[in-house]
Amino acid sequence: MGPHQFPFPLPSSQSNSHFSIHSFTTPSAKEREMESIVHRMVKVNGVTLHVAEKGEGPVVLLLHGFPELWYSWRHQILSLAGRGYRAVAPDLRGYGLSDCPPNVSDYSLFHVVGDLIALVKSLGVHQVFVVGHDWGAMVAWHLCMIRPDLVKALVNLSVVYQARHPTKKPVDSIKAVFGEDHYIVRFQEPGVAEAEFSRIDTKLVLKKFLTYRKPKALIVPKEKVFGGSPDTIINLPSWLSEEDVAYYATNFDKTGFTGGLNYYRCMNLNWEMSAPWTDEPIKVPVKFMVGDLDLTYHSPGVQDYIHKGGFSKNVPFLQEVVVMEGVGHFINQERPHEVSDHIYEFIKKF
Secondary structure, three states, X not given: OOOOOOOOOOOHHHOHHHHOXXXXXXXXXXXXXXXOOEEEEEEEOOEEEEEEEEOOOOEEEEEOOOOOOHHHHHHHHHHHHOOOOEEEEEXXXXXXXXXXXXXXXXXXXXXXXXXXXHHHHHOOOOOEEEEEEOHHHHHHHHHHHHOXXXXXXXXXXXXXXXOOOOOOOHHHHHHHHHOOOEHXXXXXXXXXXXXXXXXXXXXXXXXXXXXXXXXOOOEOOOOOOOOOOOOOOOOOOOOOOHHHHHHHHHHHHHHOOHHHHHHHHOHHHHHHHOXXXXXXXXXXXXXXXXXXXXHHHHOOOHHHHHHOOHHHHHOOOEEEEEEEOOOOOOHHHHOHHHHHHHHHHHHOOO
């Protein structure tokens, strides 16, 4: 299927309808750029993915996390396209306009990596640059673990690669350290988190996650609903507009959150399926970036792992670690220009 008009309205400052012949508003250069992003549907690995792309040149595959969409990379798409690259940002399976398979087990990292291998093939290239954030980073690590031949270089944000432990399942380990109220543990039972999200406005759920910047684990006691009270007021930071939130919410109102939550529900399954890669290092050039307020950076042992040799042992071609001061988890949206520059300065070497 070829390029098509985007079926959900982009934020009004980026919507074609905003510039109808009846409007006297002149679109800004940024708005015109957003309109130039091409949206298409691609059949891969038994599912159909929605893909946003712009530019010509070497492909940079941009992989989003939870609770996000291709739209999380809007700034990087424009920046990379303007610097001679073809930026390709899919909605991963279970998100946005992409298919949402019915079974929890359909969301293993091996399924998602299969989607991306087929997507790369459909682009007519033999290798791509990859940039991942949050779950997208986990997908990227596994893509590099399974098919390093497809990846020229990797820039990953927020989530480090840790080689598979031979005996410790990840969800069990999280429960042992943080108890039953850690958000990942709370996400495990199908339907429970979804029911809690449904009691409050989707926009509020998204604001709660996207504005979280406490440098500690997210603990949600069972007596507290995810997202808090429906009357909670959350002031948005300068990097996130009400229109941005509305765009995300339009998509999640359509799909629900189950697809994204199923990635968490496959964590132990991923561990079981990755047994053949126990202790396998990542064999591609890597740059890693994280905010110093990111909850992932404050997970027990992570800072020592990053800065005292463990990370570079498992990622032997790690070339650079960037810790951005005063930045939370959603680093590519909070500091879009700096992150875009960091990506470009790394991948241009190859």
